[in-house]
Amino acid sequence: MSFLADVLAWFADPVNWSGSGGIPNRVFEHVQLSTFAMMIAALLGIIPAVILGHARRGGVLAVAAVNIARAVPSFAIIALALPVSIALGLGLGFWPTLLALVALAIPPMFTNAYTAVRDVDPGVVEAARGMGMTPAGILAKVEVPMALPIILAAVRVSAVQVVATATLGAIVAWGGLGRYVIDGFATRNNVEVFAGGLLVALLAVATEVGFGVLERLVEPRGLRMLRGQEQVVRPAPT
């Protein structure tokens, strides 16, 4: 019990709530880095995925992306990103962490966005073409809106992963909530390690919930109905 009391005392200590080493600033750093990483990864992952999905090409790429993502652990990505960052003259801290997080976030978004667009009901796409919509129009007004729920779900999964992994940035001298964990280990302060871990977990859960709410808000109403209907067993038209 005394351990938990120590953790509570740590949270109650005003020292831990102010300055550059305080919780607010660490959370800010953590969120800032995660947001940058997600924005870059979304641009690099989703846009080509959507275009390839529209063309119904590049399935091999999508599969390879998943496999790579599964094979390489996050820690290894940071380790790999560090020499790259140093070679590029970007140094320690922010950049190698960002690089690693971007590399981590791209595969799930790429693969899901790709399959979501590729698997849009071909009848709907054919009707759209037959009515004289342009390829860009079909992509923007039919395929992307219809794939949106899956794309957003992939963004959510990536975001949670990024928030959790941004902790490792502290190893390469970045701030964020990982500082508590890494510094706690270094000074054998288990209370600080635990508190840091707890904060990361809370932030990850908040990310999950936040994106979940966003998905509900953005998902087109007609698609939600379609999904509800699919849960009811219905014979497919032959």
Add this chain to the structure above:
Amino acid sequence: MGSRPPYPRSFAPAVLSPLQSLRSLGGTGRLARVSDVMISLRHVSKTFPGGTAPAVGDLSLDVPRGEIVVLVGPSGCGKTTTLKMINRLIEPTSGEIYVDGELATSVEAHLLRRKIGYVIQQIGLFPHRTIAENIATVPTLVGWDEQRIAERVTELIELVGLEPEMADRYPAELSGGQQQRVGVARALAADPPVLLMDEPFGAVDPIVRSKLQEELLALQDRLRKTIVFVTHDIDEAIRLGNRVAILNVGGVLEQYASPAEILAEPANDFVAEFLGSDRGLKRLSLIPISTVDLDPGPVVAPGGTVEEARRVMERYGTDWFAVVDGDRMLGWLTEDDLRGAATVPRSGRRFRAWLTRSSSLREALDAIVSGRTTMAAVFDGDRYLGMIDVDTISREIVR
């Protein structure tokens, strides 16, 4: 837009089609005017990449303005390929296609398609858009103002027989039949002169299909569009087509004529086999009752004697007779109903099948067979016209 075909419009198509030459020989005494033909396929062929045999080989076909032409044939006959070449969802390997006198390739494909309605079996409504938004697709693409689009959507929802409040619903809330009505409304939205329909009623159950066919014919009576309709169902082809093109594997046109002509004189064994052994019965569905003579039938006026009723039944060889007052049908009775009665009463059982002059002989036959009798009553509104009997119908089959 605005690019002109490389020849004066009145000269296209340059080649006189078989249909035009037939017409020019028969009756009118002059060459059919070019504008009578809405869609013209000239020596069109399509070989898909990697395919050895052409899916469609050297097909020439004219679709007259304002008619329904049905492309029908077994799988692999290239009917869908042919249809999709008209709106350039598939580009022909060789040959030319003219739509309303203009070479289809003279405009950009997506601009051509906006002037051609397209209905497919999968329906393909946009699930994330409301019914009204779905219908508004092409008018929005061609830049109609909001007011005009809203009016048009309301008009179309009514035209295809949907409820006005469905405008704000989503496709997932509609039944299959309702969805395809929206599909038709969406295709008609910008009032295109041409409609392409690719097995549009293939995925709905037979009862809904029959209803949708009926509605399409009623719609066509009002709109007079040029419709190219693809199906593998010969009955659907016969029911809907002003003309039917029977295609064989590889896009070979075996016969192109009216349903009545095809049923009466199949061009070859393939066509005869495709029509099926019940060809005579199918023909009956094209002949309205109004073309044959009706018999007065086993009728007795109310107040007539029982003796008279018995004589009538004996003469017609039936075990029932109809009670008719002038031209009012009161119903039918059997001999048992007369037991104990002195005269024929002013009542009777209602006829189950009410045939009208526009009913087909096939419907008449069906009414007779399902009534387990030899004749059925024909009406004009409430007015009794007479009876049609099996002999009359069978004479039409062998004719």
